[in-house]
Amino acid sequence: MAGLSWQDSLKIIKQGTHEIIGEEDLIEKLKKADNGGLPLRVKLGLDPTAPDIHLGHTVALKKMREFQDLGHEAYLIIGDFTGRIGDPSQKSETRKQLTSEEVMENARTYQEQFGKILDPEKTHLVFNSEWFSKWAPEDFLTLASKYTVARMLERDDFEKRYREGKPISILEFFYPLLQGYDSIAIKADVELGGTDQKFNLLVGRQLQKEYGQTPQALVMTPLLEGTDGVQKMSKSLNNYIGINESPREIYGKTMSISDDLLESYITLTTDLSGEELDRVISELKNNKLNPLEAKKFLARRLVEIYHDRGAAQEAEQEFTRVFSRGSLPEDIPEKPIENEWLDEExxxxxxxxxxxxxMVSSNSEGRRLTKQGGVYIDGERAQDPNLVVKPKKGMIIRVGKRKFTRLQ
RNA sequence: GGAGGGAUGCCCGAGUGGCCAAAGGGAGCAGACUGUAAAUCUGCCGGCGCACGCCUACGAAGGUUCAAAUCCUUCUCCCUCCA
Incomplete structure (x- = not known):
């Protein structure tokens, strides 16, 4: 795609983007690159604690890929330095402090995963401990002197917590600063991020000015809702679809999203071209396209992207077999029966x-599920929690819709 | 340093001596229905060989009481105001 005019580049960059801040700067930079200048350095920060990339991350990563295809360079920044310190204000979650081994391990995992989306030739994986660990205390003071509390409190999250009397640690003020400094360290021309990162990205821009660099342009991508349709997709809320998950999981989880989410999922997570996308969305809107079909299409497409076409077909067949027809899944996990849990008979x-x-986390749960009619032995509902059974080899126990076990 | 306020189940959030295993919402799970693990409706949603029994639980540790999430003491953490 190299060789496109800056106007064309800009058009591509704007597609599916929620907001661009510093568009004039971006245009200047694109023009310069166009005229034989260096490729742009595009930054994207990654969380060092959760190495599982999910669909939520892919929105920005896909944008990154577009930049790469336009001839620019990706800089993925892993905030291992800050990750090692941990954040005291989130103590309910006891954010754990990462050791350097864990960081390396996470980095490896990242590398493996972003290879599915990015062009490895044009991707640089960078750790911010590279520069911060060499810093002297005065360097931190200098950085801190560049920003004011009032500006910090402009951040929604801080402002809200401040107003509600919730704690904000000083360290938290450092996060945006350090993250912003990363842009200076790598001389970022553009920084990508979700709309929730707006404040942090802006800090980077402002700091660059303070340190005499041309400020980065900010390209913000929309946030993807989680599978619950309520909150943004995140690992800790367990409402995510990981790109490393099995075809069956990706397919199934996609089928479980609410119909209302279809449009944003199709827009943000698939690789449909502009016209194709418009067509699908409009068909969906005027009911030409059945939501079920649309969802199947989405699920298939996602499995194709992160696995392959064959896996997508298999996942779909499996899904249809188990959920639409209520038959047994293809491979059921097997578990042995231990003699010690049986009585004399x-x-x-x-x-x-x-x-x-x-198959259940407690006897109470098992009892409940049984009473509710969610337990089946060889396809027959067993509703009596006091039922005594004689387990046999090959017997299939089903709990709820998706848990199956075959006895050995 | 002083004065006052707060900490509740996965999350949010009621509850100020018994009727509280703790309202309500969200998430989750099951069932019905269906076009799907969608929507909707119904039910469940601490544990225990458990239909009214016992145990554990409302920041921590003690105490008052026949009886505490609710009262008292100490502690931990957080917040606000004053200095």
């Missing part, structure tokens, strides 16, 4: 069995 209480097989 070789029998065991059903709830006990579920618990032993680790």
């Amino acid at each position: 070789g029998k065991i209480n059903l709830v006990q069995l579920l618990s032993r097989l680790e």
Whole structure:
């Protein structure tokens, strides 16, 4: 795609972008690159603690890929320095401090995953400890002197917590500063990020001015809602679809999203071209396209992207078999029956069995599920929690819609 | 340094002596239905060989009481105001 005029580049960059700050700067930079200048250095910060890339991350990563295809260079910054310190104000979550081994391990995992989206030739993975660990205390003071509390409190999150009397540690003020400094360290021309990162990205821009650099342009991508449709996709809320997950998981989780989310998922997570996308969305809107079909299409497409076409077909067949027709899945996990849990007659209480097989997390849960009619033995509903069964080899126990176990 | 306020189950958030295993919402799970693990409706949502029983639980540790998430003491953490 190199060789495009800056106007064309800008058009591509703007596609699917929520907001661009410093568009004039971006245009200048693009022009310069166009006229035989160096490729732009595009920055994207990654969380060093959660190395699982999910669809939420891919929105910005896909934008990054577009930059690469336009001939620019990607700089993925891993905030290992700050990650090692940890954040005291989030103590309920006891954000754990990472050791350098863990950081390296996470980095490896990242590398493996972003290879599915980015062009490795044009990708630089950078750790911010590279520069920060060499800093002397005065360097931090200098950095701190460049920003004011009032400006810090402009950040929604800080402002809100301040107003509500919730704690904000001084260290938290450092995060945006350090993150902003990363832009200076790598001389970023552009920084990508979700709209929730707006404040942090702006700090980077402002700091660059303070340190005499041309400020980076900010390209903000929309946030992707999680599978619950309520909050943004995040690992800690367990409402995510990881790109490393199995075809079946990706397919199934995609099918579980609410119809209302279809449009944003199709727009933000697939690789449809402009016209194709418009067509699908408009068909969806005027009911020409059945939401079920659209969702299947989305699910298939995602599996194709992160696995391959064959896997997508298999996942779809499997899904249809298990959920649409209610038949058994293809491969059911097998678990052995231990003699010690059986009585003299070789029998065991059903709830006990579920618990032993680790299909339920407690006897109470097993009891509840049984009463609610969510437990099946060889396809037959067992609704009596006091039922005593004689487990046999090959017997299939099903709990709820998706948990199956075949006894060995 | 002084004065006052707060800490509740996965999350948010009610509850100021018994009727509280703790309202309500969200998330989660199950069932019905269906076009799907969508939507909607219903139910469940601390543990225990558990229908009214016991245990654990409302920041921590003690105490008052027949009885505490609710009262008292100490502690930890957080916030606000004053200095």
